[in-house]
Amino acid sequence: xxxxxxxxxxxxxxxxxxxxxxxxxxxxxxxxxxxxxxxxxxxxxxxxxxxxxxxxxxxxxxxxxxxxxxxxxxxxxxxxxxxxxxxxxxxxxxxxxxxxxxxxxxxxxxxxxxxxxxxxxxxxxxxxxxxxxxxxxxxxxxxxxxxxxxxxxxxxxxxxxxxxxxxxxxxxxxxxxxxxxxxxxxxxxxxxxxxxxxxxxxxxxxxxxxxxxxxxxxxxxxxxxxxxxxxxxxxxxxxxxxxxxxxxxxxxxxxxxxxxxxxxxx
Numbered sequence: 001x002x003x004x005x006x007x008x009x010x011x012x013x014x015x016x017x018x019x020x021x022x023x024x025x026x027x028x029x030x031x032x033x034x035x036x037x038x039x040x041x042x043x044x045x046x047x048x049x050x051x052x053x054x055x056x057x058x059x060x061x062x063x064x065x066x067x068x069x070x071x072x073x074x075x076x077x078x079x080x081x082x083x084x085x086x087x088x089x090x091x092x093x094x095x096x097x098x099x100x101x102x103x104x105x106x107x108x109x110x111x112x113x114x115x116x117x118x119x120x121x122x123x124x125x126x127x128x129x130x131x132x133x134x135x136x137x138x139x140x141x142x143x144x145x146x147x148x149x150x151x152x153x154x155x156x157x158x159x160x161x162x163x164x165x166x167x168x169x170x171x172x173x174x175x176x177x178x179x180x181x182x183x184x185x186x187x188x189x190x191x192x193x194x195x196x197x198x199x200x201x202x203x204x205x206x207x208x209x210x211x212x213x214x215x216x217x218x219x220x221x222x223x224x225x226x227x228x229x230x231x232x233x234x235x236x237x238x239x240x241x242x243x244x245x246x247x248x249x250x251x252x253x254x255x256x257x258x259x260x261x262x263x264x265x266x
Contacts, residue, residue: 003094003148003172005210005253007033008227009220011176013042022222023031023049027060029093035100035150035174035218037065038079043086051088062087063174064130065098065150068226071105076112084121087236096126096150100134101260110141117144126150126174131262132161139169149221149226150174152203155190155213155246156183156253167212178217179205189249194241206233 008026013019019042023034025133026249027050036046043064050060064087095116097109116122124147127138135156139146142259149166153159166173179202184190190201197204202219207219221227238246257264 001059001061003063003174004033005216006199006206006231007031007035007061007063007174007216007218009048009176009218010034010036010042010173011121011220012046013040013220016042016045019045020049020052020170022227024052025224026221026231027053027055027222029147029228031227031231032059033061033063033216034220035063035176037096038067038070038083039065039098043083047086047088057089061093062089063096063126063148064092065096065126068099068101069142069186071097071103073108073112076109077116080116080121086260087118091120092122094126094148095122096122096128096148097217100120100127100131100188100262102217106138114143125253129262131266132165134262135162135165146171148172148174148216150218151253152177152256153209153217154178154180154184154255155187155208155249156180156251157255158247163212163215166263169217171214173212173215175209175215175217178209178254180255183253183255187249187251189243189245193238193245194264195240196242197236199227199236203229203233203236204238204242204246206230207236207238208232208243211238211243 126148128150184205185201194204219230
């Protein structure tokens, strides 16, 4: 199964029934892609929600990410095996390196991911929050192909260079914070397009992303209404004029930023 254009993000959903219910609801609504991470602390709840849903596990695409401090060779193997157990999965569809920060050592981290693919515990390798140079270095080092690169991406942070690399290397660019934590509502160009289509600014942002080549969006949502509203973005059909208006937004805004982030250390 290939990664769907839209998925459910589960950031800040704790290990509670709320998370499991959101996952179950999303699957019932039509989502087939669920994204979690070791550092979210909710893999078991995600697994519970998947188990509750009335959809065959083989019809779902489930992704997780390795804890940023667990990137030594043995740590990668052990933590990923623990993730599979929590998710109730024989194999994980996509496993990302969450952050290439201080604990990241390409000579240790990347061979461990290749081993997990060889074992069959991980179906596909992903990277997350890599600078372009780090991304290309990892692609060169890995035996298995990079299937996806997950980064913050929305109309105020369009990630042109990373998108070009995704198309060039034929991997998916997976957009987190795809509605900029609802700050897209503040952008006049997006509001105009939303009004034209009788849609919300959030739906327009998601439609703009999923219309792009090799791009998947993973908005986080907990309530049924929010889950349904995001999914309805798949029915918003932007025309060339709409896309040009959004592409022309010149404001740049990054939501997730901190001193240790890779882009702050070139």
